[in-house]
Amino acid sequence: MARTEYGLQMYSLRDITKDSMRMALEKVAAMGYKYVEFAGFFDYMPEQIKLWLDEFGLICSGTHTGMGAITPEAIDETIRYHKIIGCDNLIVPGCDWSTPEKAQGVIDGLNFAQKKLAENGIRLGYHNHSREFFPNACGIVFEDKVKAETTVELEIDTWWAFNAGLDVIKFLEENKARIRVIHLKDGIPSAPECKNFDHVHDGVKGLSVGSGKNIIPEIVAWANANNVLMVIESEGLDPTGLEEVGRCIEYLRTLD
Numbered sequence: 001m002a003r004t005e006y007g008l009q010m011y012s013l014r015d016i017t018k019d020s021m022r023m024a025l026e027k028v029a030a031m032g033y034k035y036v037e038f039a040g041f042f043d044y045m046p047e048q049i050k051l052w053l054d055e056f057g058l059i060c061s062g063t064h065t066g067m068g069a070i071t072p073e074a075i076d077e078t079i080r081y082h083k084i085i086g087c088d089n090l091i092v093p094g095c096d097w098s099t100p101e102k103a104q105g106v107i108d109g110l111n112f113a114q115k116k117l118a119e120n121g122i123r124l125g126y127h128n129h130s131r132e133f134f135p136n137a138c139g140i141v142f143e144d145k146v147k148a149e150t151t152v153e154l155e156i157d158t159w160w161a162f163n164a165g166l167d168v169i170k171f172l173e174e175n176k177a178r179i180r181v182i183h184l185k186d187g188i189p190s191a192p193e194c195k196n197f198d199h200v201h202d203g204v205k206g207l208s209v210g211s212g213k214n215i216i217p218e219i220v221a222w223a224n225a226n227n228v229l230m231v232i233e234s235e236g237l238d239p240t241g242l243e244e245v246g247r248c249i250e251y252l253r254t255l256d
Contacts, residue, residue, distance in 0.1 A: 003256050004224060006249060007035030007061045007231035009183065013241035018042045022052050027242055029056035031249050037062040037181075037231050039093070046084035053085065061229060062089035062155070062181060064127065067106060070113035079120045089181070090117060091125040091155045097142045107149045114152055125153035127183070130164040130190075134197040147175070154178045157233070159185030162214045163204060165195045169215070169222055176226055184219060184230045184252075186212035206235035208244050210251030220255050 010017050013024045021044055028036060036058050041049060053060060069078045070090070082090060092110065097103035114124040132143035146152065154175055160183075161168050172179060188205040209232055210216055223230050232252075234244045 003032075004220070004230070004252070005034040006032075006184075006252060007037055007181075007229060008033045008245055009037045009039060009064070009231050009233035011039035011064070012232065012234045012245050014039070015237050015241045021049070024242075025052045025056050025058060028245070029058050031246055032253075033058070033232075033245075033249065035059050035061035035229065035231065037064065037091075038087075039064045041081070046081045050085045060085050060087040061231065062091050062125070063087055064093040065090050067092060067095050067109055070109065070117070070124075072112070075113060075116055079117065079122065082122055083120070088121055089123050089125065091127050091153075091181075093127045094129060097140055097145070098136065098138070100138055100140065103138075103140050103142065103145060107145060110146070110150050110152050114150065123153055123180075125155045125181070126150075127155040128157050128160055130160045130200040131197050133161070133164040133166060134195075134200060136197050147178075151178075153180055155181050155183065157183040157185060158219050159183065159187060159206075159212075159214050159233075163187075163189040164200055165192075169218055172219075172222055172226075176228075179226075179228055181229045181231055182219070182223060183233045184209055184216065184223075185233045185235070186210060186214045186216060187236075188212055208234050208236065208238070208251070209248040210254075211247070216251075217255055220252070 017024050095106045117124050126146050135141050158168050186209045187207045190203050194202045232248050234248050238244050
């Protein structure tokens with residue numbers, strides 16, 4: 001059986017990426033990760049990032065890029081950077097939808113940016129946490145709003161969906177037409193009484209993949225069956241980011 005190729009969200013190595021991006025990429029490649037998803041570039045020039053990607057045989061499968069970088073004033077530079085590093089996938093990792101006006105502003109911004117990015121061969125997606133699945137004080141369930149009022153892709157963070165109490169496989173199956181990439185993550189979820197907008201993240205503990213409560217084998221099987229790329233994100237830095245993401249891929253190799 002062929003080995004599954006995994007990506008890594010570089011936020012998992014935030015303890016070293018700002019000062020040691022080259023070393024971080026080198027170590028990631030040596031562990032067996034094939035793809036990387038950046039969470040900021042820390043003033044590194046795109047030409048340098050591209051040289052390191054090529055040096056270590058890595059592919060940039062996406063970036064987590066905030067709404068401020070895809071405004072009409074900023075999007076051309078964002079497109080230029082993505083083209084230089086060879087990345088055709090931009091994901092917004094969260095936003096402010098605390099009022100109806102702000103929520104609509106995000107939707108309008110996503111729709112504007114999607115068109116502009118598509119003209120340049122770049123896809124746009126949105127990455128959820130747990131709060132997107134619950135109504136906020138204004139009654140907005142933001143994941144539903146994104147699905148209904150945009151056609152952006154959904155980068156489903158399976159851990160945050162699990163933490164929200166969703167049937168993760170059912171949700172993935174229902175939305176698979178808009179899913180090319182998922183986040184594979186693990187941990188200890190919030191308590192049942194916390195399953196609401198204000199408290200769903202309370203008490204959550206991130207752990208390396210395979211050592212928490214998420215249904216990792218089932219998600220891996222679904223992703224493989226549907227040709228969906230799995231990007232590992234592990235947030236614990238336990239005791240360092242490199243050691244934690246090393247445990248993640250060691251565990252995942254037992255599922256091959």
